[in-house]
Amino acid sequence: MIERYIYAVTRHLPEKQREDIAKELRGLIEDMIAEQTGEREATDNDIEVVLRTLGEPAKLAAKYSGRPRYIIGPELFDKYITLLKIALPAVALAMLVASIVRYVSAPELIIGTIIGSTLGEILDAVIQAFAWLTAVFALIEHFAVDIVAKKWKRDNWDLVDLPELPIKEAAFKRSEPIVSIVFIVIFFIFFNFAAGQFDFYLPKNNGVLIQIFNPSVLHGYLWLIDICFGIGIVKEILKMVIGRYNLKLMIMNTALGIAALILALIPFSNFKIWNQAFVQQLANAGFITLPANFNPVQPVIIGAKVVIGLIIFSFVSETAHTLFRTFRYGVHEKKK
Structure with missing residues (x-):
């Protein structure tokens, strides 16, 4: 005890x-x-x-x-600060990379214009990231904490609320959720601030710009993709808050994963979201040669199916990993 x-x-x-x-x-x-x-x-x-x-x-x-309590209490404050230290630089870096890609895609733009717009976009993105993270943690503090931490009514705290000592194999490495959040933030930035930068700038024949996505279709599905990113961040925050594999985390992680999978399949299973002329544009630019009577749309469809397969594989592998670690180690913590 x-x-x-x-x-x-x-x-x-x-x-x-x-x-x-x-x-x-x-x-x-x-x-x-x-x-x-x-x-x-x-x-x-x-x-x-x-x-x-x-x-x-x-x-x-x-x-x-020696820390007074603010909007975000002691249960979450350290994780909130840690996430800010990781997410804000990641957002700034992602915006910088997006600007570099934009310049490479359109070298006719003036460097001064690129620098000026980049600084403004970085500042705006960092402020938004700070605001959203603060809002999410404040909501967790005032609503979800009461559920996650055994009906945490602080005035009614008792010894039975003490957490079990975690075994080594059941605990998360501190870097795991942090690295995942960084990658989620980077992809979020690209989809929202540089959706049109998923393209190739080919210098041959006075420069050819070939896009991977169909921007008009992608824009219509962007809100669904953003929800998927949000779910991914919530999953990683839950890992940071709970700190170890257990049944509660497994159930929440699986439920959120299923929701994200369904939402992700909706836009990416619509083949119109991809640039149907991608292969034909490569051929027109002289970078590849298509055989006679070859359907240039077929490789795009195959590529789209590969992406869908990777999304499903990612969900299945993560869920299987969580189930294994939970039933192998997490459910035995009380016995330990």
Whole structure:
């Protein structure tokens, strides 16, 4: 019980502080138990009295960190700051890459114009990312936290709310959700701010611009694609909040994954979203030679089916991985 309490406190603190504060807290608890029991041997009831006196682990962690509570409380604050440190530079980098691609695709643009517009777009995107992340975490703090953390009514906290000590194999590597969020943000930026940049600029024959997508069709499905990105970010945030594989995470992750899969298949299974003339334009530019009576649309359809297959494979592999880790390690944590 003491170790579970210490873990519940220190998991809210920066990693470099956890070991020292764990030692300090363990010593404090031992002193309080000694004061409670005198020379007699401590009982479970004595330990429970001391731990209840110390109070809710999240609040005690906030005192150790010297951090007052704001819109985002101690349960989520560290993960919120970590995500900001990762997401904001990722957004800025994605916008910079999008601008570079835009310049390569249209070299006739003046570099000064590109730089000026890029700085404005980066600033706008970073502000939007900050606002959206703050809003998402604030909503989780005020609504989802009460569900995720065993009906977390802080005034009714009790020792039964202490989390189980995670086994090594059940815990996430800290980098896993962070890396995933970075890639999701990058693709989100490209689809929303540089959807027209999914193209090739071929310098041959005075320059030829060949697009991968049909911009008009893509634009109509953009809201569905954005929801998929949002679901992906929510899944990774849940991993950061929960911190380990368990049944609750498995159920939420699978449900969100199914929703994202269905939404993703709607736009990408419509072959009109792809540039049907992609192969023909390559041939017209002189980069490939098509056989006689060859249907140039067929390779586009095959490529679209490959993309759909990759989307389905990604969902199946991630879900299978989550199921395996959960049933192999996560469901045994209480027994440990």
